[in-house]
Amino acid sequence: MSFRYTKKYKIFTWPIAFACSLVFFWGCKQKEKDQLKLSAQYQAIFKQTLIIHDKYNPDSAQKYIDAAFREIKSPTLNERLNRLGFHYAVMFTTKKDFLKARIYADSILNLINKNGGQQKYPGFYANCRLSLGDAAFELKDYNTAYQNFFIGYQIGKNQLDRRVTSEFLYRMGMVTFKQGHYALAVKYFKESLGLIKSTNDTFVTFYRNQELMDNIGIAFFRLNKPDSAMAYYNHALHYITSNSYRFPEKADLTPVAQAVIYGNQADVYIKKKDYNSAIPLLKKSIAINSIKHHDNNDALVNMVKLADVYGRNNRTDSMKIELDTIKHKLSAISNGDVKANWYRLMSEYYSLNNKHAEAFDYLKKYNSLKDSLDENNRLLREANVTEQLTNFDKERQITLLKTNYRIQRTYLLLAVMFIIMSLVIAFLIYRNWQRSKHDFKVVKMLNHEINEQKASLQHTLDKLNDSSREKDRILHTVAHDLRNPLGGISALSNMMVNDTNCNDEQKEFIGIIKESADNSLELINELFEAADLVLDDTRKQLVDINTLVNNSIELLKFKAAEKNQHIVLSHNNTPLYLLINREKIWRVISNLIINAIKFSPAGTNIFVSIDESPVNATIAVKDNGIGIPDHMQTKVFNMFTEAKRPGTMGEKSFGLGLSISKQIVEAHNGKIWFENNPQGGTTFLISIDKPVA
Incomplete structure (x- = not known):
């Protein structure tokens, strides 16, 4: 097919x-x-x-x-x-x-x-x-x-317009078909057909309509619904016959489309073992698409089907004629799958004629080529995994640089404190010496004690620094050793879920593995976010908050789409600039929107709005979710709060996001709070002062 x-x-x-x-x-x-x-x-x-x-x-x-x-x-x-x-x-x-x-x-x-x-x-x-x-x-x-x-x-x-939407639905159907989600592919194809079926004023639209009908039939065939498939194949042929007269300048393309459908109809008859009905359809399809400039590759595929049918009926002479024709065609048309199936059918032909040595030789060639084709697909999948692992490694390097920066900043603060302490001690000594020479001995004694305390403090500080460095080393080692394997587990399990060779129970277990890996990665990321709250004023810049919020929503639309949710943004089109740290405020906005997605039922809307007053700007994220009970309202902004609950679809919550957001907003001299909506759900609000002109 x-x-x-x-x-x-x-x-x-x-x-x-x-x-x-x-x-x-x-x-x-x-x-x-x-x-x-x-x-x-x-x-x-x-x-x-x-x-x-x-x-x-x-x-x-x-x-x-x-x-x-x-x-x-x-x-x-x-x-x-x-x-x-x-x-x-x-x-x-x-x-x-x-x-x-x-x-x-x-x-x-x-x-x-x-x-x-x-x-x-x-x-x-x-x-x-x-x-x-x-x-x-x-x-x-x-x-x-x-x-x-x-x-x-x-x-x-x-x-x-409708044609644009139909085009994207058509392509989404193609992707889901390739991934083996045939029922979803049928849904997309039908929606696409419904949008453009009445707009048949161009040849391209006419050709797409018949193609969608044919594709729906193929998807039904893959769903093991041959009768539904045949109904759509017949529908497509009737549509072509009824409308092709309107495009005489494209008359040579109509038989090509019909020939493809004939081959698909033959698949239904082959599945039902009605070979007498399948053979004439395959011959008719091959005769049309073997013509120069027609779909020669489709003709080659149907030749393989015809040779296979001859073999099933023990018509070895007809089978050999068809196989010789395929061999000749393969010299001009490159098709790895067809060549592999030709080796397989040649093996079956010689086996039917009791020539087992030749049959075994062709079977080895078939297995070798099939393994090569499968390996190419495997390498392509591994390439995607390698790319993800590379991204994880880059994230780890960025985190390491941030940690080194924090350590250097800590050393600088300690040095400043040490200098201030030394100046205070010197001032006290000088003042006491001025008061009385008699007190000099006392000052000297006190100075000696202070020096001993300083030495003890330095010794303690050295131990603390050693402990801190050991902690950082262990933290980064664990992050490096956990993040990459967990990322790999998540990526590989995602591919295994889409593997059509897995049964439902295996997919369920693989889904559990993927969810556990994703939850562990999310916890590691939130712990690093909690440790990375030092706000450097030199990194603040004028940022259009409208654009920042819009970009954050664009990145999270896919997460909302998983629960059939929609994020609705309302703001003035006029740019609104705030003096902020772009990365930190983006993190706050993303945290609030992710929480709204997590704690809202499927199929609901999430409303994000941006309002401004003469002195500040307010960002609001409103959901229709489960709300916050009274006994939890005083704890939601606490670090590692007990007021954490699973999302509406069982999503994990670690109780760090709102605490991190509160510290970031307050570092900008802003305010963050929430309000329970009368009709249900919660609205979280952020207020940040506008820069002074």
Whole structure:
């Protein structure tokens, strides 16, 4: 069975100019398109770039556009975006270098964020998330792909049109299908189809509609519901027959789509062991897609199915003819899975003819190639784990630097205290000497005693420093030895949960392991946060609190989405600058929003607002959660408080977050408090003074 995520790149011959324009204009509002009009100078450069790409090669085109771009004295935002978009389109569409394509998409996203971001350019921002998700999907990094598609979907359903939302739902369905969540894939495909089914005015929409119907059928087939699958296959064929007449200029593409569906229908009959019905469908599909410029790869897959059916019916002569044809096709089309299955079928053919030596030889080749394909997938998964472990190591190094800074600051304070103490002693000695020479002996005696005390104090201080250094060494050793394994356990268990080879009981045990690892990591992080509360005034800067809160919400939307919650932000569009430590206040805001998510039921809203008065700014986080009982209200801001409870879905709570937040806010000369809402839930508020003009 062939799944058709990449069919749009294979069936349609899209020019590179059109692929490049998709990075910017797909789903954009007219106002945004007007802002991205190109100058005459750049239009000439881009036109020549396309000519070079079509006549020579993409490398020459990329070098030309970069060299010509450097000659533009003051390129506009739209010209900078268009150049990066061209590189992305070449890497994704022409070279199929999806890793470099993702790098260019990241550059586009950074450029948009520096010039107003999602608020100013929602369409461009959504397009960029689409490009990032497509590149990640092709790299089989499905988690990253889903995150980008989900962000784009949230933007699309709130700010853009139905087609944009449908496109993201379609891609979310593709990701969940690849991850084996077929029921969820059906849900996304149906929602996508429902949004665009009535807007069938273009060929692209027509083709996407029939593809969604076919994909729903494939997902039902994977759910072991062959009758439902066949119903959608028939529905898709009827839809193609009823609408293809409207697009005579694309008449050559209609049989390609029908041929793919014929092959999928054959899968249903093969599952039911109705081989007589499957064979003519496979032959019809192969005949259509074996034509030049049709989907030859799909034809090759169906040839494998047909050879397999012949083998099951002991039609060895027909099986050998089909296998010889596949061998010839493989010389022109590279497909590792098809080649592996060809080795397997050749082994079965020789086994049916009692030629066991030849059968064993082909079986070894099949196992070797299959192991190689599986190893490539395993290395890809390990690459993701290695990247996560690298990030954990960087976090550990940052924590170590912060700890060294705190130690150095402590030594400096002790030195200052020692100097002050010495000055006080000298002053006392001088004053007593002035009063009376008779008292000199007494002063001398006292000075001797003080020196002894100082020596004893120094000895004690040395022991304390040694103990402190030993404690720090042990702490960092434990952090290093625990964080990386726990992070690895969490990442590996996350992948194992998505492994379709695990049964429900194994997935439940793996889920318990992942939850325990995540809880341990969260406790270690909160202990480090509790130790890192020294606020350096030199790190304070003027920060737009609206942007800071908005960024924090963007990062936490995924956590809220896990409980089907929505975070609603309300504030004036005018920037509101406060003199704060960005990292510390961001930590406070994130703590309050995470608590609201944790203690709110699934499916509810969390409201975040920013208000200002002439003298201060107030940030409020309101939830409809479980509230705070009266007997706990005086303890919620205590360190290691007893007023800690599990979240509405059993989330762990360690009782450190609010204490840390209170100390940070008070270090900014601010105030933090909470109010129980009459209708249920709690509102936490932060008040920070505005800087003096």
